[in-house]
Amino acid sequence: MIRTRSALPAALAVAAALALGGCRSGDLASPGSSSGAPAGPAGKAAHGSALAAADALTVKGRAPRTGYARDQFGSAWSDTDHNHCPTRDDVLKRDLRDVRYKSGDCQVAGGTLVKDPYTGSTVKFVRGHSKVDIDHVVALSDAWQKGAQQWDRTKRTDLANDPLNLLAVDSSTNRSKGDGDTATWLPAYKPSRCPYVARQVAVKKKYALWVTGAEKDAMKRVLSGCPSQKLPTG
Template sequence: MIRKRSALPAVLAVAAALAVGGCKGGDLGTSGSSSAPAGPAGKAAHGSALAAADALTVKGRAPKTGYARKEFGSAWSDTDHNHCPTRDDVLKRDLRDVRYSSGDCQVAAGTLARDPYTGTTVKFVRGHSKVDIDHVVALSDAWQKGAQQWDRTKRTALANDPLNLLAVDSSTNRSKGDGDTATWLPAYKPSRCDYVARQVAVKKKYALWVTGAEKNAMKRVLSGCPTEKLPTG
């Protein structure tokens, strides 16, 4: 009896601790939860990418029927009328030690000092390049989330918007395909907040919707950087 009486307070203390712990951690294992984690790291700052992600419209993915690259206009159109194709504009923006074929338009060579998808240094040589210009929001993904309802002018604008374009490692870009945040993220983790914020910015700017899984994935990444601002094009 003495042994039972002395053990009772310890048993009660353990039970109380488990109850408290269960209250604190009860939501962490909830499958598919879209709520941000508790505490400062989960609070969306005003004007942040996290707040913008939370406001994106959620719908199901539409069929890919009818999609073709030509539906987004000619590749690398000069939409800003600076007499340089969009591809060269992005190369000039993202590469270092840029050299030109002639004048200051066609980029002949340069260095991607830190590829945002792998964190590595990649050399660009025109005609033998290991650098691609990636559509951060893939055009086929945009097609299935609202762009098929647009006119050709708006689709061309999306395809050539610097906000939606990054110079990246070519092999990694091709493995990404048309993945959204729910299915693909850069292996180089320091780039993930900026990458997801850029996807949110594009989808907000063009009123593209997201799937439920995509929105949850966006919020999971951005809850780790709640003050990350939306990039501007």
């Protein structure tokens, strides 16, 4: 009689492979970026997910950049939360580890960005000689061309200083990003792509900014690989 091997080990191997096939969303620098909604079928938006929110964003063409200037969004790093610290320092305190202060507990003098969300590397921050930037996840120029030019100055200042739209990141990578949207730029560090795109979706939803057709397609393409990715709340 020919003896056959039990099918159980093979079945367990297949189950394990399927379990490992999901999207690893990675960590961005602030709370609220992790996935956790019940997963639906692969590629299908779960209720309350970033993918579902992306699907609901308004699609329009990109408006002209005419009239855009950084000061249309208020002075850089305003203290919009009235805690007597500039927004830049608030974000550095949130995103860096081993933070050191110049005086008191406001002006950040140094620290370490562990696992930069754009490169996955560790970056040292030294005030005045920094390799760390604070990035507007939805670039202000991009926002200007997709609805913000119609706002008053107060709302634009709120967007520019909203922690939901800000991340401490590697400076050289941030400068290469420019004002790119999801259709034209994504982090090279692939584990960050799901939470990064989810953050862009969250900002655009919160401020009722529109997206181009190519941008929406790119958002859905990334997020369909992690359909349970939640929207960050800031």
